[in-house]
Every structure is written in structure tokens, then in C-alpha cells.
Amino acid sequence: MDNYDYIREIAKKKMRLDGRKSDERRHLSIKTGVINHSDGSALVELGGTKALAGVKVLPGEPFPDRADEGGLIVNFEASELANNYESDRIMYSVEVGRVTDRGIRESNIIDLKKLVIEAGKKVLFVYIDIFAINNDGNLLDVANIAALSALVNAVYKIEGSEEKVPLPLNLDKLAISHTFVKISDTILLDPSVSEENAADTRLSIAVGEKINSMQKGGSGFFTAEDVDYCAGIAFAKKEEVKNLLTKAVKR
Amino acid sequence: MIHVKDHDIVTPGELLSDEGNGSHGTYLEGTKVFSKYFGVIRIEPKGVGVQPLTSVYEPMEGDEVVGQITEVGGKYWVVxxxxxxxxxxxxxxxxxxxxxxxLDKYLDIGDLVYVRVFKIYPNHSADVSMRGTRYAKLPGRTTAKIDIMKLPRLIGKEGTMINIIKTETNCDMLVGQNGIVWINGEDYNKALALAAVNLVEKEYYNPNLMDKIKELLKNVRGKV
Known part of the structure; x- marks a missing residue:
């Protein structure tokens, strides 16, 4: 009952079930500081999709091959209860965590070298835990925005000092994820869950100053022109989200 | 003593009354009555009841429902x-x-059917039947979903609301008692009808819903 045929049919005319334009996002809202016992947290809603992210900064031993760097660990979890219907099950929840991790890591927004307390012995690890609360499609973007908001929101204390410091972030490098799906040769931004079910293929692009990461899913294909078109939209739309994010998050 | 008024909105676990006079949608602890649901208070002669704002469809014998074939078995279909x-x-x-x-020559996976629930087993699973002139396979595969608690709103007084949507959008529509609405017509008209059903789902509490629906149907039509 996900209107599979109908979505594919009207996509040819660039129409969508909820009346959006092909390059229009759903309403985005960001709330930060929602969890008391985390260092930073954010609740992001994009249409009906909701995700909660929490950041915790903890000391630990560095990885043996990276003695002079702190660590960044992203964890994503999607409960079965997040889906409205059985058919909406998230088939790619491991992928979401990895793509979010890559988007943040490759943008170099967080300077891991500054997280060292004692080289080779003690560094800080940044744990980002993201929970999908409700899945109405496009968890990739929601997880990305939630993780970034929580990172920007985070302040931490080092043992033995009372002062709370924000993470060493370079806010110019915020890499915002944009997910596109291709349905009957039409490219749609921010798919809802029924559009994800009907899609041939999916492309996620995280853009900051340049393209930071990309991820393709599904069995269909994108032509070179399609990818250019997607990247163009992503660059045009990213400021909107970035402004909302920097405004919503008080450092 | 009753702590709430008629039409109040209550949350689960809220204290409603001390007199042990709870009716549907409540539970008792001693003589204290608490709400079971997030819903609206109904004060009746027999006690305080709570009507939930949303609910899950529970099949009942005699319900006429819209269903989709999900599996084709040896001598049966799963709906x-x-x-x-x-x-x-x-x-x-x-x-x-x-x-x-x-079997798949008659009904295949994904096909929509209008059927009647005729038997409920003790484990709540149900048998449906297509015997009778009212029931058939439905053409097209477009459906809208609406919460069953909001169905009366979609149908309106003596079917006024659904009839307006039908005539304005020029679509065939069939509302199942399980909250599935079958829609058939031209592509653009179907999108309109879907938008109207979604508006009812979103603004079911609005007393001026009829005007809003009329406005929606008029506006979108004007754009063509």
C-alpha cells in the first residue's frame, strides 16, 4: 500500500505525492541541548523523520597507528519501532552510520590533533550516537544534520578542570548531506519513505566548501549529467540548512 | 469527585476521578480512575470515559475493508x-x-480488493470473503491511509465530505472501515484527492475543515 506504481507514474511529470517540487526539502527543525547528561545533543525533525543525536567526549588511549590524534566514533541505531509500517523497514542502517561518519571525518570540521592530552598515552574520543526515533524517509540527511548540530552544541570538561570548552571545530567546513533519489528518470531531493521504496537508485552528497563525500545506493544508475545536476542543487541548497543550523545551535 | 470536564484532553495515567466510575478507556486503582489513552474525555451517566485520538484497526466480523494482496498461497491469498x-x-x-x-491469474501480489471480514479466530487472525455483489478486485493501485478514529471526519455528516472530494476531483473513492481509502482516476486528480485525505488526517480537529477542503480543491484546481 505504498502507492509504488502511482509514485513512479507521476514522477515522470515531476510531481510528488506530497505536492513538493522536485528540489524542495520538507520542513526542517533543529532543537539542541535536549539531553542533560550528554556533552552536546540535538533533536532534528525533517518532515516526519526524527533523529536524536548525543555527543560524549571521553578520555582514552589513542589508536596505535595514530598516536598524536584523538578519535571520532559515530554510531547509528534504528529501532524497528521507528518505522510506521512494516514495509518501511530501514535496510541500510549500518550504511547510515558509516556515511555520517565519513561526511564528518572527511570534511575535517573537527581537528583531531587538538584532542591530544598526552601524546601516545591519553587523547580524547568524541562519541556521536544517533538514534532514529521516527522514519519517514531520508534518514541519511537527518542523521548528518543531527550529528553536526550535536557536535556544534557540545561543550566538555577535562578531568581536573572545572572549565567547559567547546570542541575544536571549524564551522566554515560544515558538510551538509543532501540525498537524492532517481525515480523514472526524475531526480528528487529529500525522498519520503514511500519514494525511497519506489526509487531506482539513491545518491547522497555531503557538501561543505567542496564535495566531501558521496554515497550511492540501490540498483539503478546515475549519468554524469545527473551527478552534476545533484551537486549543483546541493551547493545551492546547503546555505539554507547551514544558516538554520548555526542559528539553532548556541555555542 | 470528578477532576475533569467533558471534552478535556488527557494523557495516559492522568487522574480522572475518585469515585471508581470509569468506563471505556480507563483503568482503576482502588477507587481512583486513570486514563489509559491520549484522548478526549466523555462524561456519560455511567461514568467517565476516554476516547483515544488515534487508534489501530482491530478487525471485526462484518467490516467492509480495502486490502492488498501480499502473498499468493496454494488455496488462498494473504491480504x-x-x-x-x-x-x-x-x-x-x-x-x-x-x-x-x-491463483495469480485472478489476484496477484499488489492488487487491491474490497472484501468483508467474516470470521475472527481466537488468535485475532481473520478470514475475509469476496462473496456477494458488493465485493470485487479494485482497478489501479493508489491508496491513502487515514487513522480509523478520523474516519467519521473524512466521511462527514451523511457522506457530505467524501462526496465533495469525489465530485470536485472527479475520482472514484472507496473508504474501507480499516482506514484504507482506494482512489482511482486521472493522475492529477488522484494527487488532489490524496492531498484532501491527508488534510483531513492532519486537521481532523478543525471545526472549519469543510471550508479548508473546499479551498484546497478550488485553489489547486485553479492552477491547472
Missing amino acids: DINAPYYTRLDVRDMNIRIDTNE
Whole structure:
């Protein structure tokens, strides 16, 4: 009952079930500081999709091959209860965590070298835990925005000092994820869950100053022109989200 | 002493009364009555009740529902009727004689059917039937979903609301008692009808819903 045929049919005319334009996002809202016992947290809603992210900064031993760097660990979890219907099950929840991790890591927004307390012995690890609360499609973007908001929101204390410091972030490098799906040769931004079910293929692009990461899913294909078109939209739309994010998050 | 007024909105676990006079949608602890649901208070002569704002469809014998075929078995089809339990349509419950070798010739996976629930088993699974002139396979595969608590709003007084949507959008529509609405028509008209159903789902509490629906149908039509 996900209107599979109908979505594919009207996509040819660039129409969508909820009346959006092909390059229009759903309403985005960001709330930060929602969890008391985390260092930073954010609740992001994009249409009906909701995700909660929490950041915790903890000391630990560095990885043996990276003695002079702190660590960044992203964890994503999607409960079965997040889906409205059985058919909406998230088939790619491991992928979401990895793509979010890559988007943040490759943008170099967080300077891991500054997280060292004692080289080779003690560094800080940044744990980002993201929970999908409700899945109405496009968890990739929601997880990305939630993780970034929580990172920007985070302040931490080092043992033995009372002062709370924000993470060493370079806010110019915020890499915002944009997910596109291709349905009957039409490219749609921010798919809802029924559009994800009907899609041939999916492309996620995280853009900051340049393209930071990309991820393709599904069995269909994108032509070179399609990818250019997607990247163009992503660059045009990213400021909107970035402004909302920097405004919503008080450092 | 009753702590709430008629039409108040309450949350689960809220204290409603000290007199032990709870009716549907409440539970008792000693003589204290608490709400079971997030819903609206109904004060009746027999006690305080709570009508939930949203609910899950529970099949009842005699319900006429819209369903989708999800599985083709040896002598039966499995039908999704938006209930949390398993539902079957047996070949014997069809109007025509069926060749059991080619069940998918009659109804295939994804097809929509209008059926009647005729038996509920103790484990809540249901049997549906297509016997009778009212029931058939439905053309097209477009459906809208609406919470069953909001169905009365979608239908309106004596069907006024649904009739307006039908005539304005020029679509065939069929509302199942399980909250599945079948829509058939031209592509653009179907989108309109879907938008109207979604508006009812979103603004069911609005007393001026009829005006809003009329406005929606007029506005979108003006753009063509």
C-alpha cells in the first residue's frame, strides 16, 4: 500500500505525492541541548523523520597507528519501532552510520590533533550516537544534520578542570548531506519513505566548501549529467540548512 | 469527585476521578480512575470515559475493508488489511470457481480488493470473503491511509465530505472501515484527492475543515 506504481507514474511529470517540487526539502527543525547528561545533543525533525543525536567526549588511549590524534566514533541505531509500517523497514542502517561518519571525518570540521592530552598515552574520543526515533524517509540527511548540530552544541570538561570548552571545530567546513533519489528518470531531493521504496537508485552528497563525500545506493544508475545536476542543487541548497543550523545551535 | 470536564484532553495515567466510575478507556486503582489513552474525555451517566485520538484497526466480523494482496498461497491469498494480524482470503470465498493452479491469474501480489471480514479466530487472525455483489478486485493501485478514529471526519455528516472530494476531483473513492481509502482516476486528480485525505488526517480537529477542503480543491484546481 505504498502507492509504488502511482509514485513512479507521476514522477515522470515531476510531481510528488506530497505536492513538493522536485528540489524542495520538507520542513526542517533543529532543537539542541535536549539531553542533560550528554556533552552536546540535538533533536532534528525533517518532515516526519526524527533523529536524536548525543555527543560524549571521553578520555582514552589513542589508536596505535595514530598516536598524536584523538578519535571520532559515530554510531547509528534504528529501532524497528521507528518505522510506521512494516514495509518501511530501514535496510541500510549500518550504511547510515558509516556515511555520517565519513561526511564528518572527511570534511575535517573537527581537528583531531587538538584532542591530544598526552601524546601516545591519553587523547580524547568524541562519541556521536544517533538514534532514529521516527522514519519517514531520508534518514541519511537527518542523521548528518543531527550529528553536526550535536557536535556544534557540545561543550566538555577535562578531568581536573572545572572549565567547559567547546570542541575544536571549524564551522566554515560544515558538510551538509543532501540525498537524492532517481525515480523514472526524475531526480528528487529529500525522498519520503514511500519514494525511497519506489526509487531506482539513491545518491547522497555531503557538501561543505567542496564535495566531501558521496554515497550511492540501490540498483539503478546515475549519468554524469545527473551527478552534476545533484551537486549543483546541493551547493545551492546547503546555505539554507547551514544558516538554520548555526542559528539553532548556541555555542 | 470528578477532576475533569467533558471534552478535556488527557494523557495516559492522568487522574480522572475518585469515585471508581470509569468506563471505556480507563483503568482503576482502588477507587481512583486513570486514563489509559491520549484522548478526549466523555462524561456519560455511567461514568467517565476516554476516547483515544488515534487508534489501530482491530478487525471485526462484518467490516467492509480495502486490502492488498501480499502473498499468493496454494488455496488462498494473504491480504494486508492494515490490521496487526494475519488475514486470509480463501478460494472458496470467491464468487467464481477458481482454478487453483493459477491463483495469480485472478489476484496477484499488489492488487487491491474490497472484501468483508467474516470470521475472527481466537488468535485475532481473520478470514475475509469476496462473496456477494458488493465485493470485487479494485482497478489501479493508489491508496491513502487515514487513522480509523478520523474516519467519521473524512466521511462527514451523511457522506457530505467524501462526496465533495469525489465530485470536485472527479475520482472514484472507496473508504474501507480499516482506514484504507482506494482512489482511482486521472493522475492529477488522484494527487488532489490524496492531498484532501491527508488534510483531513492532519486537521481532523478543525471545526472549519469543510471550508479548508473546499479551498484546497478550488485553489489547486485553479492552477491547472
